Every structure is written in structure tokens, then in C-alpha cells.
Amino acid sequence: MTDTSSAFSRRNLLGGLAATSAVTTAAPRVGAQTPAAKTAAEQAQAALKDAKATKLVLLGTGAGPGGQGPERTRKMTSHVMLSNGAAYVLDCGIGVIDQYAHTGIPFPALRSIFITHHHADHNIEYGPLLVIGWINGMHLDVLAFGPPPLKQMTEDFMRAYKTTVDFWAEDLKMKPLATVEVQEVSAAGPVTQDDNVKVSAIIVEHPPVKPALGYRFDFKDRSIAFSGDTAPSEAVAKMAKGADVLVHEAMYVPAMETYIRGEIAKGRPIKFEDLMAQ
């Protein structure tokens, strides 16, 4: 993102949806001509370098269980906010590690991770981000926030990868990553606060996932709200009121129809009506 203060116009939205590069930058400046040679990653790096204001980079805007094949032009959901040198990651779909690295934000800058809900396209690379982050200098006091059972998931993942982590720790003379501090969030209200940001959560409608969260980040210079995955929700409207940026889930129904019919044609035992209703 080069400038959050520019309106989140239809043009910007379509530009974001059509982006095919490694990192999707949110709200490109209206009228700015992007040289074809400059990748989205390079643009993001340029925008983040020496940034004074809080920045948001949409690392992945693809969603759903529709696979992560080579034909996919967008990674699964993940975003990073950079404020005053501290990075806050929201959601960890497949691609979060590579996409984070593409922004040029150093791993030691990673301060907190927030998970909206426990669908794989939002959390599957959470554990790997911790391990790869750690080996790249992430501080061990990084905090994680998300719905239950995030604590148990974190502990189980760390148990599964203890041997792996310990080999690198021994090799590289590093303090092993044992676990990270997790704060589970299961109700609307304040989540956390530090010297940069005040974070609050809301409950959104995403059956059968309970709870599914939306978050609002009130930085000193701007506010960024995330709907998470949700059906139309009064809570989201209320949360996003007055925010500078709202990152909202959207679904393009004709593409869903095409995808479902394609899967049925491939012989998958699914019913068109069931999936469309979902």
C-alpha cells in the first residue's frame, strides 16, 4: 500500500482483485502509473522503506478451499501492518511466509499474529511462520491472538516440531523456540494494546465456525478494520465505522458456480445446491 488515505475506490478494489504479482498492495494511489517492470513486491518494499505512517500490505487475498494450485494468482488470506517499525500479521493462509519476506519487513520486526478463525485458508501456515520466523530472527516474545483452541494448536504444533526446531537450535547455537504466548479471543471487546496500537475484536457470522472474529486496529495515525469471513453483519458495519480502511471478504458468485460445476464435472461427490447454499 502506498497511501491509505486515498479512497478505497472501485478502481482500487478491482485493481487489487486483478493483481497477479507476488504481493498485492492495497489501495494503490489513484492515477499513479506503475512501470510494468516493477513487481508488486518491489512496489511494496519501496512504499514500506523508511515509512513514517502506518502501512498495510495485503499479502494474500485468495480464499476458500479451492486449492492453491499453480494457476492461482493470489495466495490465501494474510495481511501485514507495519507501524513504527513493528509488524502485525493478520491471518496465516498458505503463502504468508514468502509474502511477508517479499515485503522486505525483517522477521525480528514481527510483534504479534492475529487469527480471525480456524479455516485452513486463514491459519494453515501459522505454525510454519513461527518456526521460519524464529530461524530468521523473530523474537521469542511474539504474541499470538485468535479463537480457541489456538493455545492447544500452538502447543501441539510445537510438540510436533520440537525435534526439528532443536536440530537448528543446536546447529546455529540459538535459543530453541519452545512456544509463544497465546491469548485466546472468544468474545467481542478489547484484545490487546501496546505503544503503537489498540486492537479490538467482534464476533462475525461464519457458520459453522464459532467463534469467527473480525478485528479493528486503531493505530495512532489510522484505523484498519478486517471483517474476516462473514455473512452480512451489523457488527462489522459498527466496528468499521470511521476506520480509514476496511478489508472485507467478498465473493464473486458466478466464479463460485463455475468452480463447483467444474468440481462436479471432475467427479467429486458434491451437490451444487448444497455448496451454493453454504
Ligand SMILES: [Zn+2]
Ligand atoms: Zn472461513
